Amino acid sequence: MGMAAGKGTPERPASPSADRVLTVLETLVAAEGGLTLTALAKATDISLATCASVVYTLEQRGYAARRVVGRSHFWRPTMRLYDLGASLVRQGDLAGIAGPHLRVLADELKMPAHAGVLDGASVVYVAKAATSGFIQFDTYxxxxxxxxxxxxxxxxxxxxxxxxxxxxxxRLTPGTGPKAKRPTPRAFRAQLAKVRQAGYAVEDEEEEAGIACVAAPVFNAEGRVVGSIGVTGFSRELVKRRLATAAGLVVGQAGEISAGLGF
Structure with missing residues (x-):
């Protein structure tokens, strides 16, 4: 919910009914399991009758489903939401164009390669080229x-x-890895300056112990950054032994993708 300019109270939504629908949907998505109508009404601070009306409509449209256990009905979101997101990603062209280039990176470096886009203060992985082998990274x-x-x-x-x-x-998030430092705007700006100078970014055991990533930006025809591609591997291999090689390949493939987008 945004804040009104110069005021300490939240802005009133332009459409309260739409706001309630989105609140219900977001709450269902955030819940690890299904929610009863009573639990949903409590979590959203929306009346039971309104919650029922919303979830029944979501069910009719295919965005929610229910599981009956005894006399209780548990509601959960469906994968139709994923279909919407996947369609949006495809419209941006990055995932489709990046696919073959991610495959090159994965095959050359024997590490999984990914494409990502920015969504608010989060990065969403939109494509992946996996590698064979017993060890697999938790990326998808x-x-x-x-x-x-x-x-x-x-x-x-x-x-x-x-x-x-x-x-x-x-909205900087503290890392939990052994090399994570307390994030500050000043330090992060300095880090971004180094990224621009090098042409690529590195994350080394800040999010997770033993894991590192190298990534480079992708630009569209207007010269605006629209995403990035990168590889993930063990820190001892990617950063300590093969950083120059990996960075060169990632930057090169990012450049080819940018060219494919008209840059």
């Missing part, structure tokens, strides 16, 4: 991570217009 299309803790997010943030970057600086 649809994964969401704090933008400042990933090389993908840093590669994008380094090239954002100031008007887009400034609001994000108040």
């Amino acid at each position: 299309p649809g994964k969401v991570s704090p933008f400042n803790l990933t090389a993908l997010g840093r590669a994008i943030a380094a090239h954002l217009p100031e008007a887009d970057l400034e609001p994000l600086l108040s």
Whole structure:
């Protein structure tokens, strides 16, 4: 909910009914399991009757489903939401154009490669080229991570217009990895300056112990950053042994994708 200019109270939504529908839907998505109408009404602070009306409509449209256990009905969102998001991603062209280039990176480096876009203060993984082998990394299309803790997010943030970057600086997320430091706007700006100078971003054991990522930005025909691509691997291999090689390949493939987008 946004804040009204010069006031301390939230802005009144232009459409209260639409606001309630989105609140119900977001609450269902955030819940790990299904919710009863009573639990949903309590979580959203919306009346039971209104919650019932909303979820019945979502069910009719295919965005919600219910599971009956005894006398209780548990509501959950459906994968139709994913279909909407996937269609939006395809419209942006990045996932489709990046696919073959991610495959090149994965095959050359023997590491999973990803494409990501910025969504608010998060990076959403929109495509992945996996590698064979027993060890697999917990990355997948649809994964969401704090933008400042990933090389993908840093590669994008380094090239954002100031008007887009400034609001994000108040939403920096602390990392939990062994090399994580307390994030501050000043330190993060300095980090982004190094990204612009190098042409690529690195994240090394800040989000997760033993894991590192290298990423480079992707630009569209107007010269605006629209996403990034990168690889994920073990820190001891990616950063300590193969950083120059990996960075060169990632930057090169990012450049080819940008060219495919008209840059």
